[in-house]
Amino acid sequence: MTEIIARFRQVDGAARVIERALLVLLAVAGSLWATQVHHYLPFAFFNEQYLGLFLGLGLAPVFLVVRASPRAPLPRVPWYDWLGCAGALVVGGYVTVFYPSIAYSLGALSWDRLLLGGLTIVLVLEAVRRLAGWALMWIAVGCILYAKFAWLLPGVLYAKGSSWERIAVYLYLDTNGILGVPLAVTATIVVAYIFFGQALSTVGGDKFLTDLAMAAMGRYRGGPAKMAVVSSSLYGMVSGSAVANVVVDGAITIPMMKRSGYPAHLAAAIEAVASNGGQIMPPVMGAAAFLIAEYLSIPYGEVALAALIPACLYYLALFVQVDLEAAKNG
Numbered sequence: 001m002t003e004i005i006a007r008f009r010q011v012d013g014a015a016r017v018i019e020r021a022l023l024v025l026l027a028v029a030g031s032l033w034a035t036q037v038h039h040y041l042p043f044a045f046f047n048e049q050y051l052g053l054f055l056g057l058g059l060a061p062v063f064l065v066v067r068a069s070p071r072a073p074l075p076r077v078p079w080y081d082w083l084g085c086a087g088a089l090v091v092g093g094y095v096t097v098f099y100p101s102i103a104y105s106l107g108a109l110s111w112d113r114l115l116l117g118g119l120t121i122v123l124v125l126e127a128v129r130r131l132a133g134w135a136l137m138w139i140a141v142g143c144i145l146y147a148k149f150a151w152l153l154p155g156v157l158y159a160k161g162s163s164w165e166r167i168a169v170y171l172y173l174d175t176n177g178i179l180g181v182p183l184a185v186t187a188t189i190v191v192a193y194i195f196f197g198q199a200l201s202t203v204g205g206d207k208f209l210t211d212l213a214m215a216a217m218g219r220y221r222g223g224p225a226k227m228a229v230v231s232s233s234l235y236g237m238v239s240g241s242a243v244a245n246v247v248v249d250g251a252i253t254i255p256m257m258k259r260s261g262y263p264a265h266l267a268a269a270i271e272a273v274a275s276n277g278g279q280i281m282p283p284v285m286g287a288a289a290f291l292i293a294e295y296l297s298i299p300y301g302e303v304a305l306a307a308l309i310p311a312c313l314y315y316l317a318l319f320v321q322v323d324l325e326a327a328k329n330g
Contacts (some may be wrong), residue, residue, distance in 0.1 A: 007066050007130065015077045018085075019064045026057040030191040046103065049096045051179045054187040056092015059127055060085045066130040084123060091120040095173070106173060109165050117168035124178060144171075185290045189300070193240065193284050200238050201248070222326025224260045225267075228253035229274045229322055233315045236278020240285050245275035261329070273318060281311040 011019055029050070032038070038045045063084035064077055072078060094116050095102075102113075121144070129137040147167050150159035162170070171177035175184075212234065217226040231249050239245055250271045257267035279286030282304035289307065293300040 006070060009065060009067055009072075009074045009077070011064055011075055011077060015064050019061050022057050022061050026054065029053055029057065030187065031195060033188065034192040034195060044100070046099050047184070048103070048173075048175065048179050049099045051183055051187055052092045052095025052099065054092075055178065055183060056089045056096070059088035059092065059123060062127045062130060063088065063123075066127075068126075068130065084126065087119055088123055091116050091123065091172070095179070099173075102173060109169055113169045113173065114165050117172035120172045120178060121168060181294050182291060185294050186287060189290045189294075190287050193290075196238075196284075205238065222322050224253060224256040225262065225270050225322040225326065226319060228257065228267075228271050229315060229319050232271065232274035232278055233281055233311075236275070236281040236284075238284050240279060240287070240289075242272075242276045242279055242286075245278045246271060249275065266325075270318075270322060274315070277311065277314045277318065280307050280314065282308050 033050050038050070063081040067074065068078075068081065072081075094112075125137050125140060128140060144167060146153075146159075147162050148164065149161060150157065151161035153159075173179065212231075214227050214231070217223050217230055220226060228249060231253065232245050235245050235249055239248075250268075254264075254267045254271050257270065258264055262270075279288075285304060285307060289303050290300060293303045
C-alpha cells in the first residue's frame with residue numbers, strides 16, 4: 001500500500017488547478033452523456049467523439065498526479081509530464097473534433113493519424129505502467145508485437161501480419177481498439193452508476209448503511225468485525241469499488257476493531273476482504289460486471305442476478321470466519 005501511495009504526488013499551484021479542471025470537465029461530460037443531452041443537439045455527435053473526449057480528459061491527469069518513478073520530483077511536475085498531459089489532450093481532442101470526417105475514411109493512413117496514433121499508444125502504455133506496473137504494460141506490448149509478427153508463428157498462432165502504420169491507426173481510431181468496449185462501458189455505464197452511488201452518499205446513504213450495520217451487529221460477539229462485514233456488503237451494493245468501500249467504512253470500522261482488541265493487521269485484513277466483496281455484490285458491481293454484460297450481449301440485470309448467490313455466500317463465509325476468530329480469541 002505504501003508503494004502505491006508513493007506513486008502519487010500532491011500537486012499544487014497551476015498543476016493543481018489544471019488537474020481539478022480536467023476532472024471537473026470529465027465529470028460534467030460524463031453526466032451530460034449519461035443524461036443523453038447530446039440527443040438534443042442540433043447536430044450529430046458520434047459516440048466515438050465522446051469517447052475521445054473521455055480518453056483525453058481521463059488520461060491527462062495521470063501524468064500530472066502519478067509519478068514516472070520513485071525518483072521523480074515531488075510535488076513539482078517535471079516537463080516531460082507536462083508534455084504527456086498536453087499530448088493526451090491533443091489525441092483525445094483530435095478524435096472529438098474530427099471524427100465525423102474520419103468516419104468516412106477510417107482506412108486512410110494519413111500522416112496526422114499515424115503521428116497521433118503512435119503517440120496515443122505510447123501515452124496509454126505509459127499510463128498503464130504508472131498505474132498498474134510493468135507486467136500489464138508488457139502484456140499490452142506483447143499483443144501489439146503479435147499483430148506485427150504473427151506471420152512468423154507456427155500452427156494456430158499464425159495470422160497475417162500488419163504494418164506498423166496500420167496497427168497504429170487501427171488501435172487509435174477503430175472501435176475495436178482503444179475506443180472499444182472497455183472504454184465505452186467505463187465512459188457510459190460505469191460513470192452513470194458512479195454518479196448515482198455518489199448521489200446516495202452525498203445525501204447520507206453511506207452513513208445510514210454504516211449505522212444500520214452498527215445497530216444490528218454491535219452488541220454481538222465480535223461485533224465491530226461483524227459490523228465491518230455487514231456495512232461493507234451494504235455499501236458495496238451502491239459503490240462497486242473496493243477502494244471507496246475501504247475509505248468510507250474502514251475509517252469507522254478499523255479503529256473500532258482495534259479498540260475492541262483486534263490486532264491492527266487483522267482489522268485491516270477483515271476490512272480489505274469485506275470491501276473487495278463489494279465488487280461482486282449487486283446491484284452496483286465492479287466494472288468487470290459491465291464488461292461481461294457488454295461482451296455477452298445480455299442485460300446487466302442478468303449478470304447481477306447471477307452474482308447474487310455467490311456474493312451472499314462470500315459474505316456468509318466471511319461472517320462465519322469472523323465469528324470463529326472472535327470466539328477463538330475471546
